[in-house]
Amino acid sequence: NNMRWGEGLQQFLEMKHQTRLSDMSLITNFMSNVGLFKKFTNQIYGITGTLSNQTELDMLKELYSGIETCKIPSFRQRKLYELEGLVIPEEDEWIKTICNVVRDQVREQLSSSMKQSNVQICSTRPLQ
Structure with a gap:
C-alpha cells in the first residue's frame, strides 16, 4: 500500500x-527505476507517477531525450507537516520535551477536524 x-x-x-x-x-x-527505464528505453510511450524533485525529473529527461513533462497539482491537499528538529542534551529534559510535543499535537488534533497519525523519530538511547 x-x-x-x-x-x-x-x-x-x-x-x-x-x-x-x-x-x-x-x-x-x-530492479531500480533507472534500470527499468534503461531496459525498456524504446518500448515506453508514456508513464505516470510522482517525481519529487528536479533531480529526478532531470534524470528522466537525460534517459529519454526529447521527453516532455508537466506538473499536475495534487488532488488532495498535503496533510504532512514537519516540525523543526530539537537537540536536547539532558536526558530528563529530552524525555519531557518529547512528551510535551506529542501531548500538544494530540490535543490540537482532538480539537480540530484534522485526524491523522503522529510519528516521532528519536535517536535510540540504551536502557540503563
Whole structure:
C-alpha cells in the first residue's frame, strides 16, 4: 500500500522495533527505476507517477531525450507537516520535551477536524 516508507526505511524501523518484517516490492528487490527505464528505453510511450524533485525529473529527461513533462497539482491537499528538529542534551529534559510535543499535537488534533497519525523519530538511547 502507499502507507509504507521506501528505500529500506520501513524494514529498518520494523527491525529496530522487533516487529514482523513487511515484504519489499518487486521493483525494490530486483530492479531500480533507472534500470527499468534503461531496459525498456524504446518500448515506453508514456508513464505516470510522482517525481519529487528536479533531480529526478532531470534524470528522466537525460534517459529519454526529447521527453516532455508537466506538473499536475495534487488532488488532495498535503496533510504532512514537519516540525523543526530539537537537540536536547539532558536526558530528563529530552524525555519531557518529547512528551510535551506529542501531548500538544494530540490535543490540537482532538480539537480540530484534522485526524491523522503522529510519528516521532528519536535517536535510540540504551536502557540503563
